[in-house]
Amino acid sequence: xxxxxxxxxxxxxxxxxxxxxxxxxxxxxxxxxxxxxxxxxxxxxxxxxxxxxxxxxxxxxxxxxxxxxxxxxxxxxxxxxxxxxxxxxxxxxxxxxxxxxxxxxxxxxxxxxxxxxxxxxxxxxxxxxxxxxxxxxxxxxxxxxxxxxxxxxxxxxxxxxxxxxxxxxxxxxxxxxxxxxxxxxxxxxxxxxxxxxxxxxxxxxxxxxxxxxxxxxxxxxxxxxxxxxxxxxxxxxxxxxxxxxxxxxxxxxxxxxxxxxxxxxxxxxxxxxxxxxxxxxxxxxxxxxxxxxxxxxxxxxxxxxxxxxxxxxxxxxxxxxxxxxxxxxxxxxxxxxxxxxxxxxxxxxxxxxxxxxxxxxxxxxxxxxxxxxxxxxxxxxxxxxxxxxxxxxxxxxxxxxxxxxxxxxxxxxxxxxxxxxxxxxxxxxxxxxxxxxxxxxxxxxxxxxxxxxxxxxxxxxxxxxxxxxxxxxxxxxxxxxxxxxxxxxxx
Numbered sequence: 001x002x003x004x005x006x007x008x009x010x011x012x013x014x015x016x017x018x019x020x021x022x023x024x025x026x027x028x029x030x031x032x033x034x035x036x037x038x039x040x041x042x043x044x045x046x047x048x049x050x051x052x053x054x055x056x057x058x059x060x061x062x063x064x065x066x067x068x069x070x071x072x073x074x075x076x077x078x079x080x081x082x083x084x085x086x087x088x089x090x091x092x093x094x095x096x097x098x099x100x101x102x103x104x105x106x107x108x109x110x111x112x113x114x115x116x117x118x119x120x121x122x123x124x125x126x127x128x129x130x131x132x133x134x135x136x137x138x139x140x141x142x143x144x145x146x147x148x149x150x151x152x153x154x155x156x157x158x159x160x161x162x163x164x165x166x167x168x169x170x171x172x173x174x175x176x177x178x179x180x181x182x183x184x185x186x187x188x189x190x191x192x193x194x195x196x197x198x199x200x201x202x203x204x205x206x207x208x209x210x211x212x213x214x215x216x217x218x219x220x221x222x223x224x225x226x227x228x229x230x231x232x233x234x235x236x237x238x239x240x241x242x243x244x245x246x247x248x249x250x251x252x253x254x255x256x257x258x259x260x261x262x263x264x265x266x267x268x269x270x271x272x273x274x275x276x277x278x279x280x281x282x283x284x285x286x287x288x289x290x291x292x293x294x295x296x297x298x299x300x301x302x303x304x305x306x307x308x309x310x311x312x313x314x315x316x317x318x319x320x321x322x323x324x325x326x327x328x329x330x331x332x333x334x335x336x337x338x339x340x341x342x343x344x345x346x347x348x349x350x351x352x353x354x355x356x357x358x359x360x361x362x363x364x365x366x367x368x369x370x371x372x373x374x375x376x377x378x379x380x381x382x383x384x385x386x387x388x389x390x391x392x393x394x395x396x397x398x399x400x401x402x403x404x405x406x407x408x409x410x411x412x413x414x415x416x417x418x419x420x421x422x423x424x425x426x427x428x429x430x431x432x433x434x435x436x437x438x439x440x441x442x443x444x445x446x447x448x449x450x451x452x453x454x455x456x457x458x459x460x461x462x463x464x465x466x467x468x469x470x471x472x473x474x475x476x477x478x479x480x481x482x483x484x485x486x487x488x489x490x491x
Contacts, residue, residue, distance in 0.1 A: 050487050051319035051466040052272035053265075054143070055308060058116065058162055060109060060282025063327020064094075064460050069291070070298040072333070073352040088408050090322070090462040093473045095480065097326045097459055101133045106456040109283070110173040112325035112477060114167035119481035127161070127179065128169040130367055135169035139484045141189055143274035146488060149191045149267045151290055155300075155450045156220040156243040156280035159183070162325060166276050172469025173488025184211050187235075192266050192275075194226075194259045196240040212236045223252055226262045235266055246281065247296040248361040257304040264311065272317075274488070277304065286328025287452045290362050290434050291443045292355040294331075305462075311464040319467045319487065321336050323480060324459035351441045357384040362437060366430035369395055370402065383436070398428035 059066070067087040075082050097105075099111035103124040105488040107115075111124045115137040119128050130136050144150050152163045159179040164170070167189050168182045180200040198221065199376070201208040213219050218233040220226065229235050237259075247253050260277050267273040279301035305322065312318045313466075365368025365382050367376060380386050405423045412420075424430075438444070445452055461480070463471040470483050 006023050009317045029128055037124065040408070043112045046102075047248060047402070049467045050489060052317040053268075053315065053489065054272075054484060055318065055320045056116070056139070056272045056274070056276050056484065057301075057305065057320060057322040058113070058276070058278045059282050059298075059322065060162060060322045061286045061326065061328030061454075062279070062298070062301075062324035062459065063284075063331065063455065063457055064334065064389040065300055065327070065331040066282060066286075066294065067460055069308055069331065069333050069350075069352070070295060070302065072350060073082060073356065074296045074299070074302070075352075080361070084109055086309065087460070087462060088148050090305070090309075090464045092119075092459045092471045093462045093475060094458045094463050095102065095474075096324055098456065099267075099326075102131060104181050106451050106454050107326050108173070108454065109325050110165060111164040113363045115477040116325065116481055117166045119478045119485060121478060127164045127171075127175075129171065129206070133171055139481055139488065140274055140276065141165040142485060142490055143488055146187055147271045148488075149271070149273040151190050151192030151198075151263050151267050151273065151275045152195070152255070152278075153192075153263045153275065154195040155227040155247075156195060157258055157299075158238070158279070159197050159241075161194075162278050162280065163193075164196070166181065177203065180208055181206065184208055184215070188215060190210075191234040191273075191463060192237075193235070194237040194239075194264050195280075198238040199241045199364065201238060209236065209238070214343070222226035223255065223258070229262065229266060231266065233349060242283075244294050246361040246363065248293060248358060249400050250365050252392070253296065254303045256299050256300045257307055260304050261307060279304070283325075283328045284330060288363070288430070288434065289329055289438070289452045290430075291331075291438055291441060292358050292434075293361045295352070295355055295400045296358075296361070309464065317466055319465040320463065320464040321468070321471055321480065321484070323477070325477075326454045327454055327457050327459055329452030330444075330455055332444040332446060335442035335444070349442050354383075354385050354440050355437065362433045363426070363430055365433055366426040369401045369429055369433075370399055371424040373385075383433075385440055386437060387416045395429055395432050397433045400467070401428040402426060475485060 061094055071082060071085050071088065074085055095109045099107040100121040100123050103111060108124040110127055111122050113122065114126055115120050116126055117140065118128065118136040120136050122129060122131055128135055128138055134193055138149050152158060152166065154160065154163050159176050161173045164173065164179045165389050168179045172181050177200055209219055217236045218230055220237045221228065221239060223239060244250060244255060252258055256279055263275060267275060268430050282294055282297045283299055312320060337347045337349055360382065376389060376392050379392065402425050406425050408457060411424050457461065460470055461475065467487050
């Protein structure tokens, strides 16, 4: 509040003509000073609260319906209350995700990740480039210049859209070989890489793994080797040809949490670090319209965040920011049941209990059914709930459809096959299985395309640790990068 001026002035001693301009000038100066202080206060607050370590977490495809669904999936049925999740207690706001107008209103992972990494809107498919196809500095690159260690931990290939948008600059996200090459050719920008993508790093034309090793990196390709990583060397870990298996099918169903713990231990140093962590395959669950796989991926991410909560409690100079690049699939949960008795009201139900007990993914089930004639009894065991003979008949019909699709594809010439993705021999069977699960759980998907697509809805933002208050309320995805740049000391 501006205090009133203490003007001990006798109006008889001065003229009104002299006093009024003086008073107005004084008030104007005070108002401008106050306004300037108000305008500068947010930036001052941020720079005064700069964290030593920054961990950026992306739940790929994780729209608000996914975090709501996970709350109920994670609920303890033996208690009357619905327990809060790590997402609930760290919610700070929301973010818009739209790309540059060239690409409309709905983003892909590359454009959104570029916005999150650079603070610039760009076209869909762009990796670290602006709309003019010019490279833009990323928060990871800037952190490296500031003397911090850097790292990426993902459950897809490390040259996929999101990690690439922090590490590389390329006109198209699917230039996987070129993006992998740039991790060496454009200068090594990270001290740690953990994820998949081996087939892009060991190729007939080039062995990038050997080049990383020659550059001083310690290389691992098995989870079991993570525990013995030497502290004094940078690390390259590639644990699968492309993406890691679904969490439901992996040898470690919380592999993201495990990798994140190891990465932090490796990156800790006196100057601090910047790390990207991505729960990458939530998006894949949305594309596949696979609620079972999606919730297992959400659980892996949740366990990672719970570990990070405990880490920040012991290391309060660390900031963790979590958001999604977009939402995928148009997920919705719940359905009104049919009223079979006029005296009994229908119910609104979502039934996550049917997917809590699943031990393998629907994709793994589809492969098993395609490779072997599984009995109704065996399918019931895999599903964790009873299916019908009609369901089995539908799966057998789908198997025949898949066989015909494969046959037709194999008849194509090499020229006709070029640029086309080979059909998966179990896809139609998988579609039947996920539909069975959707009906049993009352799960819906709003996407109108044959596979779940990205949607343009806003996504949630979560944050905790030093400087987390800067991410409250509504913001654009570019704002997140801009705030991180400021917290890294960029003017």
